[in-house]
Amino acid sequence: MEDEQSFSDICGGRLALQRRFYSPSCLEFCLSCPRITLRSLTAVTCTVWLAAYGLFTLCENTMILSAAIFITLLGLLGYLHFVKIDHETLLIIDSLGIQMTSSYASGKESTTFIEMGQVNDVVINEAIYMQKVIYYLCILLKDPVEPHGISQVVPLFQSAKPRLDCLIEVYRSCQDILAHQKATSTSPEGGDKIISASNRRSHSGMGAY
Secondary structure, three states, rough: OOOEEEEOOOOEEEEEEEEEEEEEEEEEEEEEEOOOOOHHHHHHHHHHHHHHHHHHHOOOOHHHHHHHHHHHHHHHHHHHHHHEEEEEEEEEEEOEEEEEEEOOOOOOOOEEEEEEHEEEEEEEEEEEEEEEEEEEEEEEEOOOOOOEEEEEEEOOOOOOOEEHHHHHHHHHHHHHHHHHHHHOOOHHHHHHHHHHHHHHHHHHHHHHO
């Protein structure tokens, strides 16, 4: 099952949140960021070329115009390949872990996977950004030394920067998955199955003797 909701980021831009239900223990979120517009691309290109033309009129050197074209193309490719993110995906599987994928405008993808055994909790935190308070979703990782300690905080949806209402939707679903994982890991049925399996092995071993 899949549903889609519209939200906005901290700057007022439109965001689309797609939620895909694969099973009670597997859920995926895909947050689509605003795409680059022709207006903004034209504005940046014209600004660079007008500045280059102004320098050309002063210096009368054609290399300035060639350098402006080269810088514009190189900067655009670098922006699309390393900066502009179109989609941020969060996949949660209670028996495996959490996978975060960032899809760039050029088609490049960056993936990070965290095993469920390392996850302590998923929380909504607050921070100061551009002289105002914003909220962000983050994963708290367990400290291998101290059982109740936190070793690292991994923020989610850093590029999209959704507002609190969008974060709450993702947070609630994440908590449902984590609660399901804790319930299945501590279920007495799992322990009974392990004990019965070990008993069968021990009886078969005695029969061999």
